[in-house]
Amino acid sequence: MPGLHPPIARLIGFRRFYLFWIKFPKACKITRVKALTNPYTPNAGAQPQALVGRDDQLESFDLLLARIERGRTEQSMIVTGLRGVGKTVLLALFRRKALARDWVVVEIEVSKHDDSEFRRDVAVQMRSALLELSPKARWTDRVKHAAAVLKSFSVSVDPAGTWSAGLGVEAAEGFADHADLSLDLTDLFLAVGEAAKEHEKGLVLLLDEVQFLKPSQLEALIQALHKMVQRNLPITMVAAGLPHIAELAGDAKSYAERLFKFPALGNLSAEDAREALSRPAADEGVTYTQEALDAAVAITGGYPYFIQELGYAVWTVAEGPVITRDDMLAAEPGYEAKLDASFFRVRLDRATELQRAYLRAMAELGSAPQKASDVAAIMGRTSTNLGPTRAELINMGLLYTPEHGYAAFTVPHFDRFLRRAIPQLEVPPLKARSKGA
Numbered sequence: 106m107p108g109l110h111p112p113i114a115r116l117i118g119f120r121r122f123y124l125f126w127i128k129f130p131k132a133c134k135i136t137r138v139k140a141l142t143n144p145y146t147p148n149a150g151a152q153p154q155a156l157v158g159r160d161d162q163l164e165s166f167d168l169l170l171a172r173i174e175r176g177r178t179e180q181s182m183i184v185t186g187l188r189g190v191g192k193t194v195l196l197a198l199f200r201r202k203a204l205a206r207d208w209v210v211v212e213i214e215v216s217k218h219d220d221s222e223f224r225r226d227v228a229v230q231m232r233s234a235l236l237e238l239s240p241k242a243r244w245t246d247r248v249k250h251a252a253a254v255l256k257s258f259s260v261s262v263d264p265a266g267t268w269s270a271g272l273g274v275e276a277a278e279g280f281a282d283h284a285d286l287s288l289d290l291t292d293l294f295l296a297v298g299e300a301a302k303e304h305e306k307g308l309v310l311l312l313d314e315v316q317f318l319k320p321s322q323l324e325a326l327i328q329a330l331h332k333m334v335q336r337n338l339p340i341t342m343v344a345a346g347l348p349h350i351a352e353l354a355g356d357a358k359s360y361a362e363r364l365f366k367f368p369a370l371g372n373l374s375a376e377d378a379r380e381a382l383s384r385p386a387a388d389e390g391v392t393y394t395q396e397a398l399d400a401a402v403a404i405t406g407g408y409p410y411f412i413q414e415l416g417y418a419v420w421t422v423a424e425g426p427v428i429t430r431d432d433m434l435a436a437e438p439g440y441e442a443k444l445d446a447s448f449f450r451v452r453l454d455r456a457t458e459l460q461r462a463y464l465r466a467m468a469e470l471g472s473a474p475q476k477a478s479d480v481a482a483i484m485g486r487t488s489t490n491l492g493p494t495r496a497e498l499i500n501m502g503l504l505y506t507p508e509h510g511y512a513a514f515t516v517p518h519f520d521r522f523l524r525r526a527i528p529q530l531e532v533p534p535l536k537a538r539s540k541g542a
């Protein structure tokens with residue numbers, strides 16, 4: 106209702122609903138009940154009712170913790186995958202598993218920050234971790250030393266001592282005060298690792314959106330973790346990020362590929378995708394026909410987030426208790442419209458005209474990774490001219506580089522959306538690029 110004052114619009118909406126409710130009370134009740142029982146979770150990081158297809162990663166995580174508990178070393182993990190494949194959900198499961206084994210968990214969602222913000226995030230979390238390791242009243246000399254190192258680590262970004270308030274220690278001179286993130290983080294990990302070992306506890310860092318780390322931050326983390334392995338101390342890290350993080354880690358430190366496993370999360374197998382849909386429904390006494398499930402696999406491509414959206418949509422349209430292929434096809438337009446208006450649209454809205462044209466040109470070529478020169482060719486420009494645009498799109502997290510010279514979408518089915526949203530590729534006329542644009 107464009108142009109209407111929001112409260113008036115809301116009132117009219119309510120009046121409409123009221124009239125509908127008077128006329129069709131049963132329909133309203135059914136809609137409400139359906140919304141209440143809808144078992145699907147189309148939200149970022151929302152734990153699905155049926156988490157399927159992740160047994161390998163869960164096993165690897167168990168093994169990682171179990172080996173460290175036994176004083177052995179093991180490669181940590183950086184889980185990679187496109188948007189919406191379930192990285193955050195998996196990290197949340199790792200967290201639960203670690204807590205159940207009595208580990209201390211440090212969670213950080215990385216954002217694009219400078220080193221001092223990063224240092225602050227780490228300091229705040231490590232402070233909680235130390236207090237969790239042992240109540241302050243029972244701190245041993247080792248824990249007190251770790252607290253003092255933490256104070257040194259944070260003093261450059263928190264001279265007033267706000268975050269280290271309550272630790273009751275002075276900064277440890279000569280530790281974590283080198284004004285170098287790698288050296289300082291290594292000192293901090295060493296001190297906390299020794300304290301954790303003394304308490305026979307492990308500490309696991311769970312880092313999400315790790316592709317947003319600056320190279321210096323990624324390098325510092327890798328170096329500090331390397332030291333943990335060398336000294337056999339019980340600190341490890343499991344991270345998740347977009348696919349090119351494996352390459353970024355390798356660029357940061359050549360030994361990164363030996364320090365980490367890089368399990369890739371992708372779309373679910375057809376069998377797992379069917380289960381992701383059917384299991385939550387079965388708990389509500391609803392079943393799917395085989396044809397309905399096959400149609401769902403075809404529509405979603407087995408991508409976890411799309412499965413949740415489609416399940417959510419079909420639940421609202423189907424009469425049940427058996428969901429058919431026709432129900433699935435009836436739900437598809439609403440499912441697609443919802444994705445277009447939210448998941449896909451927010452990403453496109455952030456792009457400039459030229460960036461959009463670049464994305465659209467990539468979509469023209471298909472869903473596979475595309476060569477920079479091919480994209481430039483269909484835009485009638487040169488790779489050099491479009492290099493900055495491509496770099497901006499990578500920096501914004503819309504594209505990643507699966508291999509040198511190629512770029513791919515970080516969002517599954519983005520090419521199809523772009524073709525829907527921008528029917529015709531139109532390249533803006535060439536203009537001189539302003540400095541820094």
Ligand SMILES: Nc1ncnc2c1ncn2[C@@H]1O[C@H](COP(=O)(O)OP(=O)(O)OP(=O)(O)O)[C@@H](O)[C@H]1O
Nearest residue numbers: 148149150153157188189190191192193194409410
């Ligand atoms: N293994 C799974 N089985 C079924 N559904 C899943 C699974 N993993 C995740 N989901 C669902 O997929 C959606 C996306 O999950 P999540 O937010 O963890 O993805 P992500 O990879 O972290 O995405 P992003 O890169 O955008 O942060 C959620 O709605 C979640 O409920």
Ligand SMILES: [Mg+2]
Nearest residue numbers: 150192193313
């Ligand atoms: Mg996530």
